[in-house]
Amino acid sequence: MYGFKIPNTNICVDYWDDEEEPQVRFLTHVHDNRLQNISNVKDTIYMTAFSLWFLKYIRKEDLEGEVVCLSLNKNHRLEGACNGDITPFYVTLIDSNHCPGSVMYLFEGKLIQCSIINLLSIIPKI
Ligand SMILES: [Zn+2]
Numbered sequence: 001m002y003g004f005k006i007p008n009t010n011i012c013v014d015y016w017d018d019e020e021e022p023q024v025r026f027l028t029h030v031h032d033n034r035l036q037n038i039s040n041v042k043d044t045i046y047m048t049a050f051s052l053w054f055l056k057y058i059r060k061e062d063l064e065g066e067v068v069c070l071s072l073n074k075n076h077r078l079e080g081a082c083n084g085d086i087t088p089f090y091v092t093l094i095d096s097n098h099c100p101g102s103v104m105y106l107f108e109g110k111l112i113q114c115s116i117i118n119l120l121s122i123i124p125k126i
Helices: 049-058 110-120
Strands: 011-013 024-026 045-047 067-069 075-082 085-095 103-108
Touching: 024 075, 045 049, 049 067, 075 110, 085 110, 103 110
Parallel strands: 011 024, 024 045, 045 067
Antiparallel strands: 075 085, 085 103
């Protein structure tokens, strides 16, 4: 599996494993190695309009969760959770030039700061 979850948050990128609490999920692009178990996800999935079109009409994927298409190069305000606390964050989709509809996600804001601060706190002091 290629996906990951940002530590201490509920933000998942190309990561479709079932989790108890709601996750904020993002799809980078529509290649087989990114889609394993995506059909079972009940959370909202964010992706580009091209990725949604390709999933629905070319691959005939039947997604259970809601899909929200985000536009490129704009700062979108969303909410996630850091250690269970609802926290805002911003995401910008940047064309990754990997395949049509493929993007990189730039995450910013308090939620990401919270994740980093929690990560730094577990690094052993020298
Ligand atoms: Zn790929």
